[in-house]
Amino acid sequence: MSTPSTHHAASPRTRLRLTPVERRASVMLALLFASRMLGLFLLTPIFAVAAQAIPGGNDAARVGLALGAYGLTQAFMQIPLGMASDRFGRRPVIVFGMVLFIIGGVICALAPNVDWIIVGRVVQGLGAISAAITAWVADATRPEVRTRAMAMVGGSIGISFAVSLVASPMLVGEFGLSGLFWAISILGFVCLLIAAFAVPAVPRAKAPIVQATPRDVLGHSDLLRLNFGVFCLHFILMALFIVAPGLISTLGGYESARLWEVYLPVILLSFVLMVPAVFYTETRHAHKVAMEIAVAGLVVVLALMPLASSSFVGTVAALVGFFIAFNILEALQPSLVSRVAPPEYKGLALGFYNTAQSLGIFAGGVIGGLLAAGGRSSDVFLVSAGLAFAWFLTARGFRTPS
Template identity: 45%
Template sequence: MTALERRASLSLAAIFASRMLGLFLVLPVFALEAGRYPGGNDPETVGLAMGIYGLTQGILQLPYGIASDRFGRKRVIALGLVVFAAGSFVAAAASTMAGLVAGRALQGAGAVSAAVTALLADQTRDEVRTKAMALVGASIGLMFALSLVAAPLLASVVGLAGLFAVTGVLALGCIAILRWGSPPEPRQHRNVPRGRLSEVLRHAPLLRLDVGVFVLHAVQLAMWVALPALLVQAGLDKENHWQVYLPAVVASFLVMAFTLFPLERRGYLRAVFLCSVAAMGLVQIGLVFASRVPHIALLAGLLFVFFCAFNVLEASQPSMTSRVAPQHARGAALGVYNTLQSLGFFTGGAVGGWLAKNVGVPGLFTACALLMAVWLVVAWPMRAPRAVQTAEEVLADEARAT
């Protein structure tokens, strides 16, 4: 990477990481801490409160992405961060589950993922884009690992309300990083012809990635509706859940570093991608059996495989989306992508809670396994985009842009 690309990647990864740390601090303890609120013992209500964030994100990701194409990435990102912080403080002040739902919904209205990803794509070349996106993915994964360690400890001191307050402060800190840490915003995306939304929605490779990101995050959130309770049933107190999560996350980063990047350079990105989808499906099948007789060693092994696959998919999908999308509609394409990601969060929380309540935890993981099988079928025809353009293609792109 060039110095500018490193600065862009690090600063935007820091924004993603700080924002996601706030969300992840809540995730490991939400289902357990919600019991302190009236109505918090109903899995369906808890799942709705966890997932409503994704619904409002899903509604607004596309408008934010399109707005970033027209009015500039940084303006849109700053606005979204302010809204996200406001929602965090509303949730911190809540005394009922209805208040938590309202705060989470307002948090989701700060839907800046598409604009941040588009800004990173604007500031990096195709041949280093996967590394840049992987840096973002790794930072998110590290924050997830940190939250798994810190959340139970912080929750025991400040409670769920305090965690939401920390989330709001982190969001405001992201605005400072955006203002002073991120490189100046490229203006070329404002000077190229505007793509139509229909152009993005008819793009088959983009649609495959959109389906994939929906399934990925639906399964991720649905798992955490039930997983913390399984660890407790296996004999691990919630304060010690990090002892399972942290080694699995850290080891999975090493696996990603030695598989994704070298194999992508050798042209095996499609194979790695499809194997990761299949691995996540096998994890769900394993959790069906583990949910009947929870055992720490089995759950730890399944989580390790899950994080290996999840990190590869989390790093490669946004990179592939930004590379196959038309340059003049990149914000819109990433807006659709992040819309489906957010709707996946909502579906995973809301439907996951309903499944856990009505068909049981084994039924929940069975549904997740079936969803992963559907994704594998949809993704099978995919072709990995080339990382490097020829000189003729670069000149053609520049000609189209002018």
């Protein structure tokens, strides 16, 4: 913990630099998170097509359940494992979660039909470690540089998604669906090694032993606002990507195997453009203002998407705008959770946060699919814009953490 005298002794520029331990912990945890998210995303772009080669793969309901089972069990387990990471430490909980992820991947790789893939996906989802990883980032960094560290972890979601669009069709084409699951299991083993050996040990802030309960988090209005925010953000992400591939394919003439040529530069460009915003937020301590501006930007981009989607250039520009706001919010929100949650239930608070994120992914996919089934992508954009506006109204009441 920094003392007032330490703050006076160090220059503002020095305080805003990551220390060697902070840098190594942030990079390793971002790599851990990115590898695990890649293991999740690799299945998304190709499974519905590749599953048709195995028994049960033509049943859309069972295929959908195989994809969604992971998110549902993740939602159930984030809170228990977040609490466990508070009590037993981040490293052992993450290692345990990765063991489950690997076992689930092996079950899927050996599955003779879609039903066994559903079983494997359920087992994978039981290893819900997002809350523990985010809490470990918070443990390893000072508040004044935490948003930058969270940006590394948050940005890995977009980068992992882009990489999955390139790698997934290649892996299935070369090794089949079983080979894809073996690749996912190997990624899980890499994550286990990173968690066990590569992330430096950091002292956790000593706090009185308090038996935190879910009521502590549910009674915290600012944490509830952040939970609603991450639900909205990932609902919108999933709903948007139900219609975006079709738009890009139709307007730009891209086949599904070449969609990465659009996604990759969009995500990388938006990530580069969000860096100045994150740095400004840290140096000016403007977390609340930055969050409000980013959410307002999300509302505007989504509201304009029905018009922008009439042209390829407009669609790509709107996606860049969306991912700038997405990457900023993906970095800001978990940082704010770690700031406003008391140390004794930081892991529990992040467990609720990641549960809300998992539920947003599941609900966005289901509701977005129902809206898109009517053949009007504009309905998806407008419902998402309305949800973002509701988020903006709740974010206005957020109190800036000290």
